[in-house]
Amino acid sequence: MSTTSSPNQDGDSNSPGRSVDRRTFLRTALAGGAAVAAGGLLDVWTPGLSLAGASPLARASALRSQAKRTGGNLNVGLTGGGSSDTLNPFYGGISAIGTARAQQLYQPLVQLSNQAQLQYVLAEEIVPNGSTANWLIRCRPGVTFHNGKPFGADDVIYTLQTILNPKDPLGGALVLSPVDIKGLKKVDDLTVEVPMTSPFGSFPEQLASFWYFLYIAPDGWTQKDKPNGTGPFMYESFTPGQRSVFVRNKNYWKPGLPYLGSVTILDFQDPTAVENALVSKVIDCTGQLSGTQMQILQKTPGIVAIPSRTGSIEPFTMRVDKPPFNDVNVRQAFRYLINRPEFIATTLDGFGTLAADVTSPYDPDFDQSLHRDQDIDLAKHLLAKAGYGSGLTVTLYTSLAINSSALNMATVFKQQASAVGVTVNINQVSAGDFFGPNYYTKVPFSQIYYDYSPYLGQVAQTFLPTSPFQETHFNDPKYTSLYYQANKTQNAAVRKEIEYEMQMIDFNQGGYIIPCFVDSLDAYSSNLTGYQTGKVGEPLGNFNFEDYSFLS
């Protein structure tokens, strides 16, 4: 082929417009690139200069000089959120970051205080009306929603009816099953009569134990409406998976509160990024930290890192209706084989307190005398009695969906169990599958977590044949009948006695292994005040940002 008559060379020399040669291209590209770069630099740096005074650092120092005890924006960083974040009050309890948001906008009738005791919020009192099968809710007067509408009986009835809608029951319905939804009656503007289908003496504490699913929405509110609650902060903006901004509610019913001008809640995906953001002052506080992070932050200047002793549990769950756990000897052997102090030290870096397989340590009716130590000989003896003297192999289903320490706990349990001849195979289920229909309450041996709940509330959730979360499938007629007796009586001493008896059944026959109560690990900037530790297990003292303020 001859190159002299190449059509391209002709094109090159004669009609530059039709074709692009390398020289033209490179020249144009370089010139264009330079222009873009210059423009880009201007774009990037000019606002940078003009915004210099508004950089986060400058803003922070301005804040320090202006704000005394009111005003300022609190930046809260938390993980666990994502594009499914919602401001729907009825979904407030689905994730910790969801509760953090809901707790600013909305309020329940009652909740658990940071001391894990019943605390009235929008209800002034909830009292039996003759018997424990009929209750009166008296609403707090003088409370208004963010849009100015006064709070009253209609809102309580609407909320309960929405949550208990038989066609689409919401999270809160799980604790309200005895409520006779059709019988709800408005006695006056501030009083609701709540009849029950069976005696429900623990009604107020069960409302409190699941408060994050029982926020009050105004009468007629639907998901399409703007968030409207009675909480200390009002909705300003929200982007799921990224951030929400709430501003001070000037008409808040608690005089003088809140102190902060606004609260910004930021979603993080990576726990390390939260820690870095706190250290570099991008956020002011965070929770859900790991033991390792806690130890680092406790040594970081300008940061206060505090563990809260809580009643949260991360139990191993044994199905009492499936072998080998249908033999109580196996269940007790599994409970005796654990070295609990070592378990706390290795899985939680020491951030936990001893438990004895029974829930609800802050319930006034909790039997504080229950205690269990490791007893390898007894565990071996019990296994031999059950016919597993020569060894036993079980599969433990775990998942990161439970929480970040679940796999650690499974591994340590496996290692400790080997001392009594029990082989534990760990099956890690993907996070998307664990709460689906095939695992969780189906497999014989697994793990789960719960925040603190008063005793009867926890029992109603997990240990009755009617419970929504039957990980153990525990179904003991005597135990169930004791539960109903405890709900029937109005005598506190009798009730305490019944609950002690139930806890003894848990201790001797139950399907949970609870080696420890898990601390909640929070950290905040030393410029912040008003933080309280919380025993429930919700981070940052139940997210009570209405009490928070900046020092200077």
Add this chain to the structure above:
Amino acid sequence: MSVRRSGARAPHPIIKLLVQRVALGVVTLCVVSVVIFAATQALPGNAAVAILGHSATPAALHALERQLHLNRSVFAQYGSWISGVVSGHSGTSLVNGMPVWSIVGPAAANSAVLVGLSGVIGTVVGVTLGAVVALRKDSLLDHVSSVVALAVTALPEFVVAIAMIILFATVVWDVLPAVSMVPPGTQAWAEPRELILPVATLAIVIVPYIFRMTRAATVEALASDYAEMARLKGLPTWRVLAVHALPNAIAPVVQVIGLSFLYLAGGIVVVEFVFAFPGIGSSLVSAVSNRDVPTIQLLVLVLAGFYVFVNIVTDVVALLVTPRRRLPR
């Protein structure tokens, strides 16, 4: 010869290439959409399980699945999605009811800023360094920079990112924010300080490749007869480099730059995660963990579209800077 001449009236090689590649690209995107849909179906769990988490009782799950139309057949779900995309409706997110485009659009814009800035800075630094070092072949600078580049190549981007955070944001100097949380509704470049660390991280990751390729190609070009001739003519060194050697060395470098951009499009997932940057990578992680199929679909389509686009651009540019490849053979 006459055959060749008639070839001159055939479409310009670049236009021919463009038409071919765009057509292939469209086919690729269609295949990707089917593969991704199949992959999302293979994922365990669904959006209803993800939304409800621990509070997923069978009754609540069932109600929510009905609400989200997850009880329809796989084909019906794919059909309604693809017909929506073709008619310009990207659909709504399963988990928060927002239009998918309102999630993907801002995230894609943020990521584009990150990839664009890092790519341009990385290219300029890499090519400049490569050319300068090529002039000083076998000097101390050459050896040191080659070893450093090799070492940096071995570092995964999250190591670089964490090192940057430790150096500039937390432990050593507390001068830059450790996270880059661009507020929704604002542009990524509105807070340039927040972009410095992620852009620097990504640039550091790609510079060694571009640097080494530029150096090698330029060294080769400088050793050629025409470069020797240019020097013998008495041309200054910079002119020999800029006018004679670099243009001939640029073709392989363009390919590496194209690959670097593609690498960036994948590499941002990790960097966005570490810096909590609200881009396409973190949106994808969130969408996958929530089983938000329409959002996953669109995000992956956008990424696949970017791959197709960069590949086409790379090929066209490579063709433009290699005159002999445009000659009919």
